Amino acid sequence: MHIAGMIAIGIGVLFLFLGSFGIVRLPDVYNRLQAGTKCTTFGCLFAVLGVGIVEPAWFWKALLVSLFVLLTNPISNHALGRAAKKSGVPLWDGSVVDKSRDFPSYANTEKL
Amino acid sequence: MRILISCVLLVILSLGLVFALEQAPFGSNQIDNADKPGRFYLNQGMEKTGAANVVTSVVVTYRGFDTLGEVTILFIAAIGLGAVFHSRKKVKRYEKEKQSASLILQTGCRFLFPLIVLFGTYVFIHGHLSPGGGFQGGVIIASAFLLLFLGCEEKKIPMKSMNTVESLAGIIFVGIGLAGLYWGESFLENFLPRGMDYMLLSGGVIPIIYIAIGFKVGAELAGIVAGLIERNP
Numbered sequence: 001m002h003i004a005g006m007i008a009i010g011i012g013v014l015f016l017f018l019g020s021f022g023i024v025r026l027p028d029v030y031n032r033l034q035a036g037t038k039c040t041t042f043g044c045l046f047a048v049l050g051v052g053i054v055e056p057a058w059f060w061k062a063l064l065v066s067l068f069v070l071l072t073n074p075i076s077n078h079a080l081g082r083a084a085k086k087s088g089v090p091l092w093d094g095s096v097v098d099k100s101r102d103f104p105s106y107a108n109t110e111k112l
Numbered sequence: 113m114r115i116l117i118s119c120v121l122l123v124i125l126s127l128g129l130v131f132a133l134e135q136a137p138f139g140s141n142q143i144d145n146a147d148k149p150g151r152f153y154l155n156q157g158m159e160k161t162g163a164a165n166v167v168t169s170v171v172v173t174y175r176g177f178d179t180l181g182e183v184t185i186l187f188i189a190a191i192g193l194g195a196v197f198h199s200r201k202k203v204k205r206y207e208k209e210k211q212s213a214s215l216i217l218q219t220g221c222r223f224l225f226p227l228i229v230l231f232g233t234y235v236f237i238h239g240h241l242s243p244g245g246g247f248q249g250g251v252i253i254a255s256a257f258l259l260l261f262l263g264c265e266e267k268k269i270p271m272k273s274m275n276t277v278e279s280l281a282g283i284i285f286v287g288i289g290l291a292g293l294y295w296g297e298s299f300l301e302n303f304l305p306r307g308m309d310y311m312l313l314s315g316g317v318i319p320i321i322y323i324a325i326g327f328k329v330g331a332e333l334a335g336i337v338a339g340l341i342e343r344n345p
Contacts, residue, residue, distance in 0.1 A: 068227075071220070071223075071224065072220075072224065075216060075217060075220040075224075078214065078216050078217065079213070079214070079216075079217050079262065082214055082217075086211065
């Protein structure tokens, strides 16, 4: 049980490290948001659940915390990305796809 | 070359961290390692105040006067901000650029707002039992209001009643302090029964003070956020 929890915490820490690495290395806002949200959500989930496995008395609290991380982190990422797109932050030059052009509400944000 | 230097610096830094943290007594009994005043508070704090959380017993009873000062500083900061923002006429020219929040944010806000308020309330009601307290719980509640400002713009927050809550909480704090002076010996003295240790109703006036602080900090910070958003520069 202890070892399983430690392995889960290790996976979480690894993903958190990769997320922070991605924030430094990736080229533009949208890619960095991806690194900063996907990796931290997954990493937090595993780290917190690992703590819950190591200490069985805290398991339900850890489950609640991970549920809230799972709920709030993508919402904040969505809000940040949408605000960046609406205020006209350009995509990286090497980007290959921009699905927001299909939606009329994003139409006048290109030239800013 | 740069990579080499940065690698060497990283190794030096991590070695320094390792040697520094080696000295720290993680996981050992901290009472034996504490210095004399620290040992006093760790040993006697629980018996004298009835608060299982030593930090709370120090913050609310031993240096309760200082906490009153902290709350006052926050209050003065909120007043100053309000004075700065209300001195000019309401600016309307940014209204048309404002766009409503997306469906995801609105739904999330509607779903999360009560849960965040519940969590903040839990943190400040259990301030004398577990880590946390009035300031932390108040800040969590203020973050719930920030989410409300971002996500549900159609919901108007009644700032008048917020200000009333804030003033009432401050009056309750000072009133409890004066009541301690009247029924006890000093300002903020514990004049209520101690109750059973480690239960929710324990510690005498400590939970009441922390609930007042929680309401006060939450209302104040929500007011600051509202003032900043109204200006919308």
